[in-house]
Amino acid sequence: MNSVLHIxxxxxxxxxxxxxxxxxxxxxxxxxxxxxxxNGSGKTTLLNSIFRLADIFSGSVILDGTEMQQEKSHKVTGxxxxxxxxxxxxxxxxxxxxxxxxxxxxxxxxxVGERMEEVLxxxxxxxxxxxxxxxxxxxxxxxxxxxxxxxxxxxxxLLLDEPTSGLSPIASAQIAELIKNLKDKTGLSxxxxxxxxxILFDVVDKCYLLVSGRIIFSGGPGELQCDxxxxxxxxxxx
Amino acid sequence: MxxxxxxxxxxxxxxxxxxxLTLIRRTTGVWxxxxxxxxxxxxxxxxxxxxxxxxxxxxxxxxAFLVCxxxxxxxxxxxxxxxxxxxxxxxxxxxxxxxxxxxMIAVINIYADYLQNVxxxxxxxxxFARLDFTLWGQMGILWxxxxxxxxxxxxxxxxxxxxxxxxxxxxxxxxPTLAVVMGANVKSLSLLAWCLAGGAAxxxxxxxxxxxxxxxxxxxxxxxxxxxxxxxxxxxxxxxPLLAGLVLGFAQIYGIDLLSSWVGPGVIPFKDLIPMIVLLxxxxxxxxxxxGFVGRRRG
Numbered sequence: 001m002n003s004v005l006h007i008x009x010x011x012x013x014x015x016x017x018x019x020x021x022x023x024x025x026x027x028x029x030x031x032x033x034x035x036x037x038x039n040g041s042g043k044t045t046l047l048n049s050i051f052r053l054a055d056i057f058s059g060s061v062i063l064d065g066t067e068m069q070q071e072k073s074h075k076v077t078g079x080x081x082x083x084x085x086x087x088x089x090x091x092x093x094x095x096x097x098x099x100x101x102x103x104x105x106x107x108x109x110x111x112v113g114e115r116m117e118e119v120l121x122x123x124x125x126x127x128x129x130x131x132x133x134x135x136x137x138x139x140x141x142x143x144x145x146x147x148x149x150x151x152x153x154x155x156x157x158l159l160l161d162e163p164t165s166g167l168s169p170i171a172s173a174q175i176a177e178l179i180k181n182l183k184d185k186t187g188l189s190x191x192x193x194x195x196x197x198x199i200l201f202d203v204v205d206k207c208y209l210l211v212s213g214r215i216i217f218s219g220g221p222g223e224l225q226c227d228x229x230x231x232x233x234x235x236x237x238x
Numbered sequence: 239m240x241x242x243x244x245x246x247x248x249x250x251x252x253x254x255x256x257x258x259l260t261l262i263r264r265t266t267g268v269w270x271x272x273x274x275x276x277x278x279x280x281x282x283x284x285x286x287x288x289x290x291x292x293x294x295x296x297x298x299x300x301x302a303f304l305v306c307x308x309x310x311x312x313x314x315x316x317x318x319x320x321x322x323x324x325x326x327x328x329x330x331x332x333x334x335x336x337x338x339x340x341x342m343i344a345v346i347n348i349y350a351d352y353l354q355n356v357x358x359x360x361x362x363x364x365x366f367a368r369l370d371f372t373l374w375g376q377m378g379i380l381w382x383x384x385x386x387x388x389x390x391x392x393x394x395x396x397x398x399x400x401x402x403x404x405x406x407x408x409x410x411x412x413x414p415t416l417a418v419v420m421g422a423n424v425k426s427l428s429l430l431a432w433c434l435a436g437g438a439a440x441x442x443x444x445x446x447x448x449x450x451x452x453x454x455x456x457x458x459x460x461x462x463x464x465x466x467x468x469x470x471x472x473x474x475x476x477x478x479p480l481l482a483g484l485v486l487g488f489a490q491i492y493g494i495d496l497l498s499s500w501v502g503p504g505v506i507p508f509k510d511l512i513p514m515i516v517l518l519x520x521x522x523x524x525x526x527x528x529x530g531f532v533g534r535r536r537g
Contacts, residue, residue, distance in 0.1 A: 015325075051419060077421035085419065091412040094405075101402075102409045106421035109402065153421065 003062070004029050004157045004189040005050070010059035012049040018057065019045040020213045027157065027206075032183050032190040034200045034221070037210035038234055043193045044086060046210065047159045050191075051076050051083055064156065078106045082155030086162045086193075089146035092135030096126060096145050099134050103152030115152055122185065123148040123178060140171025147178060158182075160192045164199060172196060179203055197235060201225065209234060241495040243380060247449050249487025250383035254442035255460065256467030256479035257390055258310075258435030264411045264473040265431035267328055271335040272313055273464060274457030275342035276436050280306045280443020281452045282349060282361075288369065289359050295366050295444060296382060302444035303437040310436020313338055314429055343458055350454045362454065366447045379448035386441045387480060394434075394476050407431065411473075459510075463490070466513035470520045472527020481528045486513050 005027040013019040019042045027033045035043045048054040050061055052073040061068040063079050071079070082103075090099050100119065104112045120127050126148045129137060134145060143163055150158060163179065164172035176199040182188055183203060194200045200207075201221040209217035209224065211234055217224060224230065255277055262270045280302040287298040317338045318331055326334070353361035371378040398404035409417045410427050418424050439457075446452055467486055471478025494509040524531055 053415065053418070072423075073418045074421050074423045077419065083419045085416065088413050088416055091409050091416065093412050094408060098405060098408075102405055102417070102420050102422075105402070105406060149420075 002029055003027060004031075004064060005191065006060075006062040007046075007050075008060045008062070010046075010049060010061065011057040012045060012054045012059075013057065014045075014054055018213070019054070020049065023059070023210075023213075023215055025208060025215070025218075027189050027191055029156075029189055030187040031206060032192060032204045034204040034207045035191065035193045035210055036195075036197060036200070036207060036224075036235060041210045042213040043210055044161055045213075047083065047161055047191065047193065050081065050159060077153050080154065080156035081159065082150035082153050082157070083159045084146050084150040084161060084163055086165055090134040090137075090142055090149065092133070094134055095130070096132055096134055096137075097130045099145060099149050100126075100130075100152055103149035106153055112152075115154060119148050119151045122151065122182060125174070125178075138171075140167050140174065143167060143171070143175055144178065147175070151182075155188065157189045157191065160190060160194070162193050162195060164194065164196050172199065176203070241492050243376060244449070245488045245490075245492035247377075247380045247383055248491050249484045250380075250387045251442050251446055251450075251483075252460075252463065252467050252487045253387045253480045253483025254383070254390070254438050254445075255464045256471055256483055257387070257394075257476070258438040258442075259464050259468040260471060260473055260476065260479050261394075261431055261435040261438070263468060264476075265407055266314075266318075266322075266410075266428045268318060268322075268335065269328070269332045269465070270313070270318075270432075270435075271332065271461060272317075272339040272342055273310075273335075273435070273439055274459075274461035275339055275346060276306050276310050276313070276439040277443040277446070277457035277460070277464075278346050278452075278454065279309050279342075279457075280440035281447050281456060282346065282443075283440065284366070284444040284447060285359070285361060285364055285452075286353070288366065289353075289357070294369055294371070295448060296378070299386070299441055299444050302440040304440075306440025306443065307433040307437035310439065311429055311433045313436075314432035318432075319425060319428070339458070339461075343455065347454045364447055364452050365450070367449060370448050377449065379445060382448070383442075383445050386445065387483070390438055390441075391477055391480050398476065403427075403430075462517075463510065463513040466517040466520075469517055470524075470527055472529035472531070474526065475529035475532070478527055478529035485528075486516060489513070489516065 003026050007023055007025040010020055010023040035046060037043055045054045049056055056069055100116050101112055104115050107115060123144055125144050164175050180203050204221055207221050207224045208215050209230060217230055259270060259273050262268055283302040283305050284295040284298055287301060288295050317334055321334055322331060350361040353359040373381055398408060406422045406427055410424060414424050467479055467482045471482030489512045490509050493512060494506055497505050
């Protein structure tokens with residue numbers, strides 16, 4: 001299976017702060033990969049590194065065979081990467097429709113309408129509030145809009161940073177269902193950070209456990225679940 | 239009547255100056271203190287061009303727009319952006335623009351001295367009123383200033399609401415990092431905003447000496463009033479500076495005339511305090527400014 005994303009010996013952080021140490025990670029085409037770990041372990045920094053929103057000190061990030069170290073942040077989307085950030089993932093003053101259009105900023109103007117229809121058929125719950133201002137939506141609605149926006153750029157790889165964070169169990173289940181559907185229907189590769197592990201284990205093919213900026217486990221979700229020591233010590237689950 | 243016309247003209251010029259300041263604030267979140275000097279550069283473009291190339295100062299409006307757009311772009315690229323890219327706070331960026339402003343004041347004064355000493359131009363105090371035309375019984379500056387402000391406001395509104403570029407500028411104003419993630423080149427968009435803002439300041443600077451006395455410190459002396467226009471107008475909508483310019487321009491010129499006729503001419507030297515009072519009142523009672531207030535009432 002060829003890699004959509006290959007991260008090799010990555011050391012990254014912000015300015016003088018070193019957050020990630022020698023990270024090696026692979027995400028194959030059509031694969032959903034989970035990054036789990038306690039708060040402050042560097043999970044978001046890892047996604048930010050892919051987008052060059054964090055500083056890469058050494059190592060490489062290879063997207064579809066292309067090294068990304070020299071690529072500017074705004075060009076990463078054009079390489080087929082959609083990013084649903086944990087916070088600030090919609091433009092609150094713009095309408096939902098405008099948010100979707102902004103999500104397709106890297107696409108030719110003529111393709112935006114067609115892409116919007118495709119995305120809305122995948123994320124149907126967004127359709128009723130297309131005209132509403134994004135800032136007026138509830139947390140769950142906003143997260144769905146953010147997911148739809150991240151899909152607008154026709155991604156090959158979708159980065160999801162805690163998509164159910166702060167949501168009610170019902171809203172979390174809806175988002176999880178959407179992600180599962182996306183994986184089944186589109187075969188999209190995904191890199192997912194999620195605290196709600198019960199939701200993740202149904203969806204992902206591979207897990208990486210990140211602790212203090214270092215990967216201390218990689219393997220299938222079943223293997224991780226079987227390692228009671230890791231589950232209890234780092235994820236608070238027995 | 240003269241006061242009324244002065245107030246109308248001054249309002250439009252204030253609106254043009256505040257337009258640029260608001261555009262920069264709205265898109266990049268920077269309080270650009272050096273914006274006053276960009277206005278002054280516009281006045282000196284007009285002085286230089288009319289002195290050496292003849293024609294009416296109106297003829298040089300495009301030149302003033304371009305030169306000041308370039309000056310503002312250079313301020314952004316050479317002064318603000320390198321420090322902003324390192325994650326500087328908005329307060330630190332404000333300090334950066336103060337430093338740039340002081341450097342520009344020195345450069346403008348050196349240039350004015352040069353014009354005076356070498357070419358014997360009256361560059362420390364100049365007025366182009368004699369070069370103005372008359373239309374419907376009023377000086378051309380009244381129509382020109384309002385036409386420039388209206389054209390800028392309408393065209394900016396159309397770009398903002400109906401183009402992809404406008405959508406990206408609005409997105410940039412709200413969540414710059416998210417705009418980057420979606421593929422917008424934030425540096426280029428910010429540069430564009432700074433250039434447009436500088437161009438608007440250049441138009442104001444070029445038109446200002448048609449009615450009001452100009453000197454090397456004209457923009458510097460008005461920067462606090464420009465800030466008042468930007469804060470009072472709000473950043474929600476780009477018609478904010480137009481409304482705020484109208485209110486403050488009238489308050490400053492027409493209001494002080496009215497006040498002096500009641501309490502005596504002793505109040506005239508304090509006319510610059512009016513925008514400051516409006517600024518303080520706005521921050522206390524209408525922090526979102528006029529355009530934000532109008533938007534909230536409609537919403």
